[in-house]
Amino acid sequence: MAMDVVDYEIFGTDMQYVEVELDPGEAAVGEAGVMMYMQDGIQMDTVFGDGAQQSGGFFGKLLGAGKRLITGEGLFTTVFHNEGTGKRRVAFAAPYPGRIIAVDLSTIGGTLICQKDSFLCAAKGVSLGIAFQKKLGAGFFGGEGFIMQKLDGDGMAFVHAGGTLMEKTLVPGEQLRVDTGCVVAFQPTVDFDIQYVGKIKSALFGGEGLFFATLTGPGKVWLQSLPLSRLANRIVMSAPAAGGRSADQGSLLGAGVLGGILGGGDDD
């Protein structure tokens, strides 16, 4: 499968977008609805499935589309071809605050396992598949569910997640304990499992839940500091419409201006 080599640039700090430069004849696939802008000469084409299998026939396409549906994405992906004569650019924006990471699949052995829903865009030829989490414990308590996404190929792939993204390289045998839900992506050589927090007191009152996710090296792992679900939870908790408090915590001491001043004073 021929991969298209793409140049790219990531803009922004916490609400990023990635601009991909396509040579004439090159193409990129994007998640439906994430395209931000594109230059003249770029043709947009919506394909059923992930656009990786050019000659897979109808059933191949159907299967690809079905897999995408299971991972919670649209049935269609959009392929952006450069039909012009010079280099052209197309940009893809992350749908919520967070960071975009660029992964060169060829440097990690061709496969990346990532959280479902985290795929943003990739060079044409990268195939998007599903990877079932087969360890029952990790599936139930690992925070990522049973269905993960698998990116196969040897081009660039762009993945996004909430908050700040950290890439860590684990050496053989090195273990990282991670709060469940914070794992974004990892190399398939990394062992993803769960571990009981250890003490009943910590389990009940520690706020970290009953289990940690553990990642055991070797290989690269990507972690997010703020899973979208956590952000959404906080927003809903403080939304007045949902019964949250619109004022900050200082207002506990008094109403209005006084509370605001006292609250402001508490901050530093």
Add this chain to the structure above:
Amino acid sequence: MPETASFAGRVFGPGLPGGGAAAAARWQDAALVVVVADGREIVAARVRIEASGFNAERVRLAWSAGPEAAGDYAFFVESAEARARCVASAPEEHAAALRAALGAQAKTERRFRLGWGVIGAVLLLPFLVLAGFALNADALARWVVARIPVAQEAALGDLTLAQTRTQMTLIERGPAVDAVRSIGEKLTVGSPHRYRWFVADRPDLNAFAAPGGVVVVFSGLIRAAKTPEELAGVLAHEVAHAELRHSLQAMAKSLGLRALVSLALGDFAGDRMAGALAQLGELKYSRDAEREADAEGLRRLLAAGIDPHGMVSMFATLARGAPADDGGGEGTAEERRVSPPTLLSTHPPTEERLASLRQMLAGENRQFAPLSIDWAAVKASLPAR
């Protein structure tokens, strides 16, 4: 060692890229020789073999570099093909460890399947119960109905009777009712039920037997019967329904089905589906019940010494002329829900049932004394149309 015995994979370790480097490895006696893509060669004297990586789906060969070069190395066998080659060419002392690693992989896979199998079974359980019930509904309904006491059944009959009174005018005395009663009592000798006989002033060719021995004959049927024996045939059929507790069984079945369907499909989606399914069940049930009632009715006629040919000729009339003239049982759904169980008109005798009746009567050439009823007077006593 021949070149074919080398297997592809990815090696991680000190001095190698963090994401690992493509490499090929081969066994050399008990040692593992790993050739990195850039030409470097790493020899591992003592390797530990485990299943590792995502889903434990890869074989990991790990070793320590020794005190001089800090850190551990790990080589992952990537493809299934490479794994087969690795296992095939492995030295004797590693064979057991490799088998254990493959066993661990298989165990993860098995547990995954088992887990989902259990979840699937739990989700499917209501449907399985439903299917089991649907397949054994007749037997179950019989079992339940056999445990309902006669007194309860009579109470149910009172209810039906009260409901019927609101819908039609019942004639409770007169020559027609007397005729029905005299025939009916011959047919129900020795029954545990206390039978009550009525004639309804309705033009339909119909009659029904409610639970607990409430039998209502429509005046249209009496008009259509040419002899008292023809009326006796229909009465025998209806009495058989009551004696065999068919309407109770149908009720038990439809109630049970409704409960189970709403259990399986939930309250909202279930309601409409349940209604449809239950009705379907009733329909099928009634067909069997009709055949059973025919045979039982015939038996009762013979036992009472009434000429059974009246039954055949009356059924022939019904089969031919049971048109949905005024919608006796073919009304709207609402009408059908409130109207009493009009078994006869919803299931008019078919040619098939007639044929089996004739077959049962084939060897019957006894002479029967005609019923001593002044049929013309009975007909004349009916309210004018």
